[in-house]
Amino acid sequence: MxxxxxxxxxxxxxxxxxxxxxxxxxxxxxxxxxxxxxxxxxxxxxxxxxxxxxxxxxxxxxxxxxxxxxxxxxxxxxxxxxxxxxxxxxFTDFHPLARIGRFTPALLRGGRLADDSRTIGHHYDEDPDFFLTFLDRRHRLYSEGIFVTDDEPLEEAATRKLQTAFDALGVGPGDHVLDVGGGWGSFAEFAARRGVNVTTLTLSRPGARYMADLAKRDGLPMRVRYQHLFDFVPDRRYDGIVNLGATEHLPDYRTTLRRYADALRPGGRIYLDALAMRRKHMASTFLKRYVYPGASAPLLLHQYLRAVARSPFELVSIDDDRHNYHLTCAHWGRRLDDARDAIVARWGEPLYRRFRLFLWGSATGFDTGLVQAYRWVLRMPEQTGAARRSAV
CATH class of the missing domain: 3.30.1050.10 (SCP2 sterol-binding domain)
Structure with missing residues (x-):
């Protein structure tokens, strides 16, 4: 033409x-x-x-x-x-055939662990040093910070976020916390340096090695497991559970809540956050093909809360985090752009361009309301284990 x-x-x-x-x-x-x-x-x-x-x-x-x-x-x-x-x-975005793969039974793709490991690895299995070019330099938090002002440094917002999650769990020295989807150890390190024993589950092999090396180097009370939550058999009842941005990779809400109930002691709390959309198929074809393939999906809050209502958990609080996530992604996008030459020299132009579209697209999505974000806290009531299991 x-x-x-x-x-x-x-x-x-x-x-x-x-x-x-x-x-x-x-x-x-x-x-x-x-x-x-x-x-x-x-x-x-x-x-x-x-x-x-x-x-x-x-x-x-x-x-x-x-x-x-x-x-x-x-x-x-x-x-x-x-x-x-x-x-x-x-531009229009109508590609129904591009989404068929996410509905193929996991059994046909090698089972749940293999399938989720492959699809999660598509995003998270890059060199940890690449992610460190744009994440906050204090905690490596791959989740939204909590900002007091729009011009606050990202590092301060990240610290506030981790302190908020830690305080919400109500844990202290000697307690045990299960960290679902540990990323690069932001929460695990934060809690471990305060005397809390942390078990971290991840399906990213580079992430698992990074956290294991961190724990060994600094002598932190952290156990790192390369294991799916659904396959994890807890050897104790944890005092708290934290999930920073992994709910999107656990779209089977009922099974996820059941696994939480099996792992959490009566009276224990769970702190979670996630990006969300109003409908299952609102995510772009680009996002599904190049960023989060497979079964991963934004949180559908209305469906999640219905699952909570059918579980033994109490909803303690829920907060709108959309603006916080917008500010966080804008920080990440600027840092990525500032590091462009080094990223391209070490990992290539395609990786830079893929994450540039992802980070700036997310920033504008949160800013315009196309994408939402929430953080929330659940509590397991004081009751017997048998009553809790029968309620899920």
Missing amino acids: AASNVVDVLERRYETYSSAKPAAPFAVRLNGSSAQRVGQGEPAFTIRVVDPRGMRALAELDQFGVAVAYLQGWLDVDGDLAAALRMRDF
Whole structure:
């Protein structure tokens, strides 16, 4: 398709799109030609086509095709990437066949542990040093911080988040906590340095090695298990359970709550957080194919709370964390961009581009309300173990 025809397609789409919602004007630079503006006003960003395949992706007005073209370097975005991502629905995203794989029974893909390990590993099995280029430098927390002001340093927000989770559990020296999805040991280290014994479950082998090395190096009371929650057989009743961002990888809420009930002592508490959406299929095709493939899915709060109502747990509190997650992802995105040259030199351009779309796309998703986030606390009432098990 000729360059002029591509611009015509984009202008017609812009006219329709901007009649229904606010739209930022932008520019398109095709085949080294001068930039052509789409919409009225100063362009907020410029889409620069580098390869004919990028031109075809734009002409098809397909969101996933444009994302792939960006990942492959067939097109680029100069200027405000966040402004571009706020207009992601300028392009359609209808790819039902791309989602079929997540509904294939895990048995056909090698069983639950193998399937979840493979899909979680797709995101988390990068070199831990890569994640450390954009996470907070104090705790390595791969979850939203809690900010008092929008301009607060990320490290302060991360510390406040971990202190909030720790306090919510009500644990102290000598107690035992189960950490589900330990990441790079942010909560485990925080609690262990306060005398709490932590058992961490993870399905990331690099994450498991990182945490085991940390525990050995600093002599911390941390046990690290490469094990799925559903396969874990606790050797004690834990005083508390923490889950920072792993609920998205445990979409079987009823089974998850049953496993928590098996592991938690009467009177114990669980602290959790997760990103959420209103419907199961709102996640983009890009997210499902390149970031979180498999059965992982954003929290569906209404379904989760129905499962809680059918469990023995009490809901102690729930907080809206959407703005906190927006601020956190924006911090991560800026840090990733600041480290671009080092990331590309060590791990390659494709990894940088994949996480750049993910982090800035998440930041704008939280900012616009496309994506929500919550943190909440559950409590196991004081009752006998038999009564608790029969109630789940």
